[in-house]
Amino acid sequence: MTRKGVGELSGELTRDVTDEPGRESPDVLRDARPILAVRDLVVGFGNQAEPVVRGVSFHVNRGEALAIVGESGSGKSVTARSVLGLAGDNARVAASELSFDGVDLRRLRERQWRGIRSGRIGLVLQDALVSLDPFREVGREVEEVLALHSNARGPERRRRAIDALTRAGIPDAERRARQIPAELSGGLRQRALIATAIAADPELIIADEPTTALDVTVQAQVLALLRGLVDRGRSLLLISHDLAVVASVADRVLVVRHGEVVEEGDAADVLARPRHPYTKQLLAAVPSAASRGRRLSGEPPSAYIERVRDASHGGDGRQLAGERRSHDGGDHPIVLEADGLAKSFGTAGGARLAVDDVSFALRRGETLGIVGESGSGKSTTARLALGIEKPDSGSVRLDGRDWNELGGRALRAARLSIQAVHQDALSTFDPRHTVGAILTEALAASGVRGGAELRARSAELLALVGLDDGVLDRRPLRMSGGQRQRVSIARALAPRPDVLVCDEPVSALDVSIQAQVLDLLVDVQRATGVAYLFISHDLGVISHIADRVLVMKDGRVVEHGEVRQIFERPEHPYTRRLLDAVPRLEAALEAAPESAPESVPESASETAPGPELDAAGTVEAEASHDRLDLQSVRR
Template structure:
């Protein structure tokens, strides 16, 4: 089953006929610049009870396919060719009334972002009950009881009380469970799950997906899973379709496709996918044996402070603690204080990468902000070359900031939209009084070259750049003042895997050439493994485990670390590779 055409069009004889048949689907968007074909020539089947995954990066058209199947294309989008049939009935060209009757009962949706997909002004229970009523599944008291049942099934405890809660009172994981309960409430034949867990922490992701799998298996629901994560697709689906620039480039049974990818893009996707098996990106090996030996030397020193080596770390973090006062409550009361970071200590040896991993709320970003002097610690200190920087002395503070620079998570919001790339990179040079206009300009082009952006990019605005290009600009800006330390707070989390891999290689390359020291904050263990020499695992404000990255990953001691590692999607893929 290596040739894609076979997998797509020939139904296997021993299987039941397909529930959903998509043939030569083409979707066109009308834009100001004229019609744009977003999806073309896409054909696939989903059989009853089967889970099929569509994998691709953002902009590949995978969500557009889902929207076309559900009849939920935005106003400017239209199916311009092909057919979509469910149980032999065409879904295209149905009236809104006919479609409304199919929705919920035949076609279910679990949408992408749990934060934006629930009605903020209605209780969770109300949102379930109205679905049950309008799909004719249940009404009145019966609907309410059924809502409680559905929430319980979806893994929400004390559903009897929680049914009265509003979405903002739920965590992201609970909201996604509620959305799964809503999507399955009228027992649809086909459930479209559009990136159902990409906004969730890895451990929550696993639990939520497990629950969804159980529920759909029990109901015999077919699932069309849309995801950017190849590992997750391989874990959860029997068949995988790979989309690239609006076209289906490869499809087939999950394991076959991952073992013997035929299309160039699938190969690149596989090569770029960070996974547990991946090792640290070793630029040293390419640049020569001498460097590699030196690298090994430094690696041995990584845990110097534990064994008492005299080489001092570039940055030493000592017993850092941050307490946020609790929110006011009632007339005089206060909620208990929140200990965001508790007794965190680690060393950052020069020229090495220290990573902090943890789930959202673990305090990892708070540590980063304290290290950047953006937040004052409640107690503890940050030493740069053994010296504590006095935040009250402005000159020291400025000198510190010159040496320690940040790269933040979201390349879409961390660049000033009104600044050109040139101005963004030049700004820190100007602020710190670096040279005259000519030398600054030279430096900007030098930096663009270092991050592998063409000089012509200098005149562009952030809106004209892709996510990866923006993150390169952010890195160039951080490097402008030749810092010693770069703090990368989830710097690659918002990027597609291939771009992510490119940025990680860029970071490794820059480290090698410029001798940079990184603090790398991430929730993604697979990424951490690729870049870090030393890994700290944080849970609830504390470092529960730290050590050389290989040791932490290969023989984790703490149950929490073991749980985190076990939750990474794509483990099955690795074991079989």
């Protein structure tokens, strides 16, 4: 195949197309055939008998965004990579159809693949810090694509690389092109990665979790950028675990589980009126202000939790989550109090204030959320509360005693009454320890040594977090993410602490596992009366679980108060900006009537209204007073 001059030509075309504002302009839309068609795709690895992808069929129309949604292990990424012939060296890929623009991808030789990759199908992976070569300037990464897929050489190639970076939304691209990924912020980095994917102006972009590592405001910009490509006639295959992200970008949705498609259809329709139980479960699991007081996982609390709660009759713990809004303080003692905390860290460019004048009070049985973007000082605040860092000024009082004034034995005793749960539970365990050893160590620290008491307390902790005794001999490495986090919560509860500092405890988990862990945290709080200092970048999680919230930016608290009040009537512009940037399911529901697809023959038969789920109903009710709509994300 001679691609001589094609690069030049498509470069010209791009600029024409980019200038066009509407969606219906490019002639590619006239072609009714799908640009990508996949039928009965099966992908297996190595000697494993069970394939990872088991007969997946879908198509992407021209000028359309199709999202594949699923949790980890669903085979969604493998599916996407198979389309580029990049499933891996030991992958076995089979399909009855795998065609791109009439080209049978199954018959391609390696050399022909190389013409397709980036030339006609671009790939965007998640987290550009590791998806771009950390040793190379981003401009050179883009140039590499042009060297392969265009005839541009020398200064002309450089100019077009900078042009691609600019099109990807990078300001001052000429300077940025000379920087390496580590010198760029997360958002700029991700855009540079997108620039490599769009540099040769491919017809189809595959984006695999393109916003997973990003802050909400940056995520909104990247999603708008991807949607913009679709609006200019390109096609998009979006892979995501995040239903809200999907809602804001995709025209159609494919829900996959265990390598099989469980539901397919118009995005707004599937999200508003899910028909498959799994889709319903996924939607119900998304935490938001509307889900407060409702169990996200749909599973009842464990028998143990019920027993403890019946025994204490809530007198020791708290009221039901749904009723706790009227919490006005005063009724429970303050267990953790911070006053005027400040902390700075020295860097090459001088000292930087990580935390600046932060104060809060946390009462027994209460949850105080801290939200903010990366670098806002959330985690430093957590470390100050835990007494791991010493504040430059200000004080932290735990049960009335100042961290600064404690030493020796008193300090060690104080440490027991405040415990931490981290995002990555696995890295907090000694890899050689079994769950039994982990709990024994934690209990020994609080004075429980050997014998019947140790066994009884271990069993009690496991029951509290919903694990059975069978896990005592297992090692966390061999456990699922959700089970690990349960073990980590059990360990934190071992010394019967007054406060748990939860630093992004569910951020690494799939939505349905996240739902179970959030439910568990609510149960544990009701049963034990422990207070949570709950740190998260996810406003949905915070509005589900927290009673009160601190909004942090650049080390300062910009706004604080009751969580409903803050999220319904934010006063600070930054809070408003954060809230506006959050992609929401509600947005898709509002857009549902108007965004009917132009030509989606297969999904037409699937738009028949199914039985409605009460969870979706709640979501719908919530949507009525939500100011954010799809347009603000799409811009």
